[in-house]
Amino acid sequence: MPLPEPSNSASRRATVLLAKSSITGAATREMEDLVRRLQAMEHAGHVAFAFSEQGTPSLRETLTALADEGFDAVFILPLLLPMEPGFRVWIDRAVHRWQAEHPQRRWPSVQVGEPPAALAGMDALLRDMAASMSSDPAPTPASALPTVGSLIPTQKYRVLVCQGGPCNNAGAALVWGHLRNEQKRLNLRTAGEGTMSARTSCLGPCNLAPVVQVFPEGTYYGGIDEAGVDRIVSEHLLGGRVVDALAYAPNGAKQALRPPADAS
Ligand code: FES
DSSP states (O other): OOOOOOOOSSOOEEEEEEESOOSSHHHHHHHHHHHHHHHTSTTOOEEEEEESSSSSSBHHHHHHHHHHTTOSEEEEEEOOSSOOTTHHHHHHHHHHHHHHHOTTSOOOEEEEOOOGGGSTTHHHHHHHHHHTSOSSOOOOOGGGSOOSOOOOOOOOEEEEEEOSHHHHHTTHHHHHHHHHHHHHHTTTTTSTTOEEEEEESOOSOGGGOSOEEEETTTEEEOSOOHHHHHHIIIIIITTOOOOGGGEEOOOSSOOOOOOGGGOO
16 A cells, blocks of 8 residues: 655644564564654655554554644554454544543544555565575574473462454453553562463453453453553552452343443
């Protein structure tokens, strides 16, 4: 897909390269390099990057910064393979929610481009990548395999973030990314009684998406967004108290999400 037309009026446009996650600094440096290379191209205009899951800046942080810089339109180029079927749906919902949380901010319009696999020229790119690989990869010598044992983690809490279809469509990637960023920022592995987290397949109550479950209690939380993650972190993981307003306990009957007004 071609880049959006260059700005030719008072309208200001930006392009955001969206990757999945950055667990180490290497992915961030790769994104910075891609931004530099794209920005050097004619008509590229302003280019930024973001991570849809773990890593900074998050998509929310990048869009907020672009809104504050006065951009009117943002074109998101996903670099995600595979791209979840509900990707556009959750981006749309998330952007609307962020806009509703800060109505005084003048938000740019947001458009999402095609995933890499759908782009013309991808075949030639894959061929070049394959040709650049060594045809005789060196096997890992048996002596290089680890022989030492592992410590059993002492952390009390386990946070499971559902990544099933309905939860992904409702923005589970944002929930996971925000949790991981907060986990790193607040040192949750060692803070309080310690927390570890993991992504899972369907946890069961899909109509409460996005769903998060916290052990050892096994507490189900439904309709979780970034603000919900913040409450679970501060009240449950650090404070030791279940967040009743967001929790759903088994009662033998089908349950639906409570209206946001009741979740205060
Ligand atoms: S997909 Fe998340 S609970 Fe089923």
